Amino acid sequence: MEPIDGIMIDKRVESVFAEVLAEFRDWKVKYSKHLLRPLSIGKRVPSIPTSSDSSNIDGDSDTEQRLVQQVTVTSYSEDGTPASTSTISLQVIRAEVLEPHEPYESCAPISRNVFKGDDDDRMAFIPFADDATFDHVDHTLCYSSLAWQEDYDPDLEVISLEAAYRLHTVHHLPYEDIDSTGVLPFKLFSSPRKPGLFTLSRRRDLLIWKGTTIPHSYEFPSSFPSPNNLRRRLERINALFCPSLNCIEPLCTVHVEFNPMPPPRKPTIRLSELLNRVERPCEAGCFLQIGAVDLPPQWSEDDISSLKTILDIEPDMVPCDHAELCLKPCHEVLYYRKLLYPDPDELQIEYPNEEIKGKPSSLEFRDLETSFCANSQIQQGHFKELEVKKSKWGLGVFLLEPAKLGDLIVEYVGELIYEETFDSRGEVAGHRGRSYVFGLNEALSLDSSYMGNPSRFVDHVGTSSASGETQCNCRALVRLVNGEHRIGIFAVKNMEAGTEVLIDYGSAFFTR
Numbered sequence: 001m002e003p004i005d006g007i008m009i010d011k012r013v014e015s016v017f018a019e020v021l022a023e024f025r026d027w028k029v030k031y032s033k034h035l036l037r038p039l040s041i042g043k044r045v046p047s048i049p050t051s052s053d054s055s056n057i058d059g060d061s062d063t064e065q066r067l068v069q070q071v072t073v074t075s076y077s078e079d080g081t082p083a084s085t086s087t088i089s090l091q092v093i094r095a096e097v098l099e100p101h102e103p104y105e106s107c108a109p110i111s112r113n114v115f116k117g118d119d120d121d122r123m124a125f126i127p128f129a130d131d132a133t134f135d136h137v138d139h140t141l142c143y144s145s146l147a148w149q150e151d152y153d154p155d156l157e158v159i160s161l162e163a164a165y166r167l168h169t170v171h172h173l174p175y176e177d178i179d180s181t182g183v184l185p186f187k188l189f190s191s192p193r194k195p196g197l198f199t200l201s202r203r204r205d206l207l208i209w210k211g212t213t214i215p216h217s218y219e220f221p222s223s224f225p226s227p228n229n230l231r232r233r234l235e236r237i238n239a240l241f242c243p244s245l246n247c248i249e250p251l252c253t254v255h256v257e258f259n260p261m262p263p264p265r266k267p268t269i270r271l272s273e274l275l276n277r278v279e280r281p282c283e284a285g286c287f288l289q290i291g292a293v294d295l296p297p298q299w300s301e302d303d304i305s306s307l308k309t310i311l312d313i314e315p316d317m318v319p320c321d322h323a324e325l326c327l328k329p330c331h332e333v334l335y336y337r338k339l340l341y342p343d344p345d346e347l348q349i350e351y352p353n354e355e356i357k358g359k360p361s362s363l364e365f366r367d368l369e370t371s372f373c374a375n376s377q378i379q380q381g382h383f384k385e386l387e388v389k390k391s392k393w394g395l396g397v398f399l400l401e402p403a404k405l406g407d408l409i410v411e412y413v414g415e416l417i418y419e420e421t422f423d424s425r426g427e428v429a430g431h432r433g434r435s436y437v438f439g440l441n442e443a444l445s446l447d448s449s450y451m452g453n454p455s456r457f458v459d460h461v462g463t464s465s466a467s468g469e470t471q472c473n474c475r476a477l478v479r480l481v482n483g484e485h486r487i488g489i490f491a492v493k494n495m496e497a498g499t500e501v502l503i504d505y506g507s508a509f510f511t512r
């Protein structure tokens with residue numbers, strides 16, 4: 001690290017951070033006192049009289065009697081003392097007594113399963129906090145800590161930003177150098193998996209405090225990599241795509257593994273052989289015409305790094321093609337290619353095709369479990385028109401169009417969770433009396449408590465005690481779709497529009 005004014009960069013970052021921290025704390029104490037003072041003197045809210053204070057019945061219509069109440073409004077001055085008082089008339093409307101809605105759980109709407117794995121190990125809040133019949137202690141044991149007792153202090157975000165700004169504008173330190181000291185409590189620049197403070201500051205409003213010197217219109221540098229840095233740009237774009245070969249969705253919610261850059265490939269064709277493949281010059285000044293150059297062409301570090309990135313991805317291209325990607329003459333590309341692979345004909349060349357000799361040339365896919373038709377119905381998302389409305393058991397799902405035996409009614413979507421989270425959420429679901437979890441496979445369950453579609457309201461019907469036959473008109477079936485387990489709710493009989501969709505939850509559901 002380069003010394004600046006005799007002080008190492010990290011010492012400078014530490015001292016500016018400490019300076020801003022002290023200023024912020026000083027401001028916060030005064031600001032908090034300023035806010036609290038009026039509260040300790042008097043209430044700021046208008047005083048609303050009770051109905052017994054009603055002063056006037058206005059209007060003489062038989063059908064509509066309007067109750068008018070006089071309300072006293074007090075205004076307070078900055079120091080909290082009453083400044084003025086006035087009286088206004090408010091009309092009181094007597095609302096009809098409303099029927100309470102059936103208890104139900106709301107959720108975020110999703111059209112595809114979302115991988116959750118496990119809930120945060122920190123308990124975010126105490127469910128049923130005022131309900132003595134819920135076993136809070138037992139539920140708390142599902143977590144390792146309590147979120148509200150952790151040290152995270154959002155004030156440190158504005159303090160870090162201010163310190164970074166001062167270090168950059170007053171002390172002339174590049175933001176990259178400030179970030180690499182690791183002294184500030186937050187990273188300024190984003191990494192592929194975690195947004196940095198600069199990005200966060202653009203996404204939401206941070207606290208405005210008196211000591212800030214950051215102009216309102218100031219923009220911190222973007223976390224987007226420089227257009228000259230090909231590798232970082234590719235890494236960023238690559239991370240958007242799902243690593244599952246069956247999945248074509250960018251920003252896929254199901255396969256949340258990070259998509260790393262492919263490992264660098266080694267050349268499989270000798271350079272002399274590659275050069276022999278070029279039959280005619282690609283342009284005036286092609287290496288075929290002017291031969292090898294001895295003096296290094298004037299390339300920046302970014303130019304060389306871009307060629308290295310391209311060679312890592314596709315080393316078996318002729319220099320004329322690489323030249324098009326690098327926007328450089330091919331004889332210059334050839335110079336740096338030789339520099340990057342010093343003795344190309346002596347390289348230990350890998351021949352991947354020989355390595356897999358004896359293995360089958362293509363993978364064989366066999367879906368032993370399911371019919372093509374059922375899977376493709378889920379894949380194509382052809383669902384029935386549905387309506388969620390009051391049913392015998394809270395809310396239920398009703399068909400708005402007829403359905404035939406075998407039709408896919410809807411896909412059951414939700415969060416994909418592991419067993420531990422199934423248990424902790426199960427306690428809450430059991431207590432509220434509404435559960436939305438389906439077992440999907442040995443590892444995962446599908447919970448639509450917090451995210452789902454109308455399928456989460458499908459109710460249960462068991463077997464008739466008279467006939468011993470199931471009364472359900474649909475079945476929930478796990479299907480393997482493109483290597484992924486998904487749940488479809490399928491009709492097991494023909495149904496008219498208006499029919500409630502009913503499945504059999506299974507004998508274990510109501511005994512859990």
Ligand SMILES: C[S@@+](CC[C@H](N)C(=O)[O-])C[C@H]1O[C@@H](n2cnc3c(N)ncnc32)[C@H](O)[C@@H]1O
Binds near residue numbers: 103393396456459462
């Ligand atoms: C997947 S939710 C179905 C939607 C639910 N009716 C609602 O209003 O949210 C499952 C919950 O519905 C209720 N439920 C569904 N069918 C039922 C039945 N046949 N008997 C009793 N409760 C039922 C239970 O509370 C169950 O935990």
